[in-house]
Amino acid sequence: MAPAPDKNRRIAEEILPLVGGAANVISVSHCMTRLRLGIADRTLVRDEDLRALPAVMGVVEDDTYQIVLGPGTVARVTPEFERLVAEERQQDPTPGTGSGTGTGTGGNEAAGTGTPSAEELAAQGAAIRAERKARNATPFKLFLRRIANIFVPLIPALIGCGIVAGINGLLTNLVNTGHVTWAEPLVPALAAIASGFMSLIAVFVGINTAKEFGGTPVLGGAVAAIIVYAGVAEVSAFGQELAPGQGGVLGALGAAALAAQVEKWCRRRVPESLDVLVTPTLTVLVAGLVTLFGLMFLAGEVSTAIGEFADWLLSAGGAVAGFVLGGLFLPLVMLGLHQALIPIHTTLIEQQGFTVLLPILAMAGAGQVGAAIAVYFRLNRNTSIRKTIRSTLPAGFLGVGEPLIYGVSLPLGRPFVTACVGGAFGGGFVGLFYQLGDSVGSTAIGPSGWALFPLLDGNGGPAATVAVYAGGLLVGYLAGFAATYFFGFSRQMLTELNTGPDADATTPAAEPAKPAPDKEETATPVASGVGS
Structure with a gap:
């Protein structure tokens, strides 16, 4: 090998x-x-x-x-x-x-046969994707894409540190109960590894923000570092003393974006002979003062409001809020609006240690998997589409839903809607338990499906947290399957999709099975920007 x-x-x-x-x-x-x-x-x-x-x-x-x-x-x-x-x-x-x-x-083997194959569904998915891309090219959505470009590179570190934090939490419980005494020296070391990145995440956000907005990355990081500097406690703004970390990633984003604009303004006006001295100095000074006496306070208020709203939404809304969030996430992805959630997730992780929204939104993928399984059974004579589903289901269980979305459910139409129904029921299940006092969150963003299990955290202990999330996935699978199996196809759709040269020869039919085509058809799933 x-x-x-x-x-x-x-x-x-x-x-x-x-x-x-x-x-x-x-x-x-x-x-x-x-x-x-x-x-x-x-x-x-x-x-x-x-x-x-x-x-x-x-x-x-x-x-x-x-x-x-x-x-x-x-x-x-x-x-x-x-x-x-x-x-x-x-x-x-x-x-x-x-x-x-x-x-x-x-993918041309089935052309003109009248039976949609996986290749033709993929082509329809590509057309839908192209149309979505044209609709999404608005100034607001392009801005959201830039915001996503700032936070997406941070995901690997969030995942790694999140898993270490989970391991440390488990060891801490075992040490405190006396079951694992040998790990006592390891607990503070793992805490430092897990928390080091999060304590400086504002700096990394500042670096990426400056890069995205056309500034010098290190200047963006320098201005963002002001937010986490312990000495800001001696500064007062709006009649209140500042606290280190106040404003968090949102403050860092605003500070670095401002620094990039100040820097570009200086580059256009400062003589080249003085640029190396004047431009960095003015950039750090102007953006730093605005950050200390304005952005940190304002961003802190916004960050606090985000955390309080998320808690209120799920505490008061519970199953209803989870149902709506789980059911609408895939349409939000189609509209490109899901990127606005990335800084919200990061803010919640920074404040509370985990984001309570991601496990609910991850239920959309569970509905998609359940819908795909139902399509597999309903289209029992369409070998091409069934092959696509078989090859992409493992990735779907692990939270990579793009091939199933654009290769199967979205081109078919109704199965995409029923997949959203499955996600809604899964989200409602998780939301209900939040309302009952068992919160489930993720210590990082990016993974979903089964890949989210190592990143789960909550207030009910590891076993309860895993049980609630697993229950939500199961509900999403079952609801997506049932909704798609019984309501995902019209009679005409079933007739058209189950008739043609790629019909399974082992399925009883009124006429003899046709010989297999000369070249085996190849499933061609197409992906979207979901979960990346």
């Missing part, structure tokens, strides 16, 4: 020619699940061939061309892809000559 680096290198080598070669790649980055590429000439990208690769779970075209590889895999493939691009550019530095051409012919 080849070692892991060889496998990741092979995946990179398979992808590169299908996106037009190194000369066609402008930029390379990745998020939790996707390899994000800046593409020079979109016509050189061979979409169908990319989707047919075993390692590719789907593709998304947004502000960048995104190839869904899944959590873990993408973090290993991206460095190999970057090295491969650099190597090819050294061999052939001539720009504008992509190594791949053509549009790909995969």
Whole structure:
């Protein structure tokens, strides 16, 4: 068996020619699940061939061309892809000559047959995605995307520190009860590891904010560092003494964004001979004073209001609030509005140690999985769609729902609605227990589904927290399945989707089964920006 680096290198080598070669790649980055590429000439990208690769779970075209590889895999493939691009550019530095051409012919086997296959559903999903992208290109939604770009790079650290915090909490309980005495020296060490990043998260937000708004990252971090500096306790604003950390990530975001604007203003007006001295000084001084005597207080009030509103919403609304939140999350994703929740999650984690909203919103993925299973059973003669579902369900259980959404439920229409119903019931279940006094939260953002279990926290102890979340997933699966099985298809849809050349030959039919096509159809799920 080849070692892991060889496998990741092979995946990179398979992808590169299908996106037009190194000369066609402008930029390379990745998020939790996707390899994000800046593409020079979109016509050189061979979409169908990319989707047919075993390692590719789907593709998304947004502000960048995104190839869904899944959590873990993408973090290993991206460095190999970057090295491969650099190597090819050294061999052939001539720009504008992509190594791949053509549009790909995969997925055409069922053309004209009258029976929608997985390939045709994927094409419909791509059309829906393109239409959504056009609708989402509003100034407000583009601003939300920039906010997401600030916080998404922080997710790996949030996950790692969150899991360490969970382990430390478990060891603390065992040490306090006398069951594990040997771990007593380890508890403060794990606490330091888990809390170090969170105590300085404002600085990292400041660095990313300055980078996103066109400023110097270190200046954004320097201004944001004021917020967590212990000496701010000696400063008064609006008649009150400031507290270290007041305003949190929201204050850091505002401070660094202001610093970027001050810096750009200085660059345009300060002579080049004085720029290296004057611009950084004015940037830190002006943005720092505004932060101390305005932004920290205002952002602190907003942060407090967010925490209080989240508690009130679930304490008073309970099952109803959870039902609405769980049911509306996927439509919010379709509208691009889910990105506004990222700083809210981060603020709650900073204040309370966990976000109570994420476990409820994660129920949308459970409804999607239940709906996909129902589609699998209802379309018992459509081997192409069933193959797509079989290949993408494991990722769906782990919280990667893009292939199921854009490859199955959304193109079919009604199953997407019934999937939302499943998410609503799962969210209502978790919300009900919050109202009863058992809060369930996540110490990090990013994962959902089963991948969220290691990050769970709450006020009822580990066993109760896990039980409530698992119960919500089960309710979401069952409700999504039932709603889709009984209400997800009209008679006409079932007739059309279960008739044609990809009908299962083992299913009894009025006429003999037709011979299998010459080339086996390949499932081509397409992904969205969900959960990344």
